[in-house]
Amino acid sequence: MLPVSPSIVLPESELVVRFLRADGPGGQHVNRTESAVELRFDVLHSPSLPEDVRARLLARRDRRLTDEGVLVIQARRFRDQGRNREDARERLVEIVRGALVAPKKRVATKPTRASKQRRLDGKQQRAKLKQNRSRSWSPE
Incomplete structure (x- = not known):
């Protein structure tokens, strides 16, 4: 059994563990x-x-989620198989815990008058800068 939260426990029968040769030192x-x-x-x-x-x-x-809906986690951080197995299990728990909390809905807001004015001022300043460039440039 792999406890994720008080209400969710993942049984070992749902976890498929495979061992492979790791690269590295x-x-x-x-x-x-x-x-x-x-x-x-x-x-x-x-x-x-x-x-x-x-x-x-x-x-x-x-990218760890396949098209068939299978989550694949590879752990090769440690040289020891047991530590890598625990690392993979901990990472699975963290991923599932991350999905427990529903994201907050965004509340639509309007820009303030001051922020609109700052935006327009910035645009005017940029336009003047570009205008000055074109007047002072000569091909010689």
């Missing part, structure tokens, strides 16, 4: 051990996730 040992971890979690078909959390996770533009 480690000498000859790195060529023989599969210390990198690939954790897969099917967001689209998971019965553990509430519908609103699932929708927010699938709506994210995340």
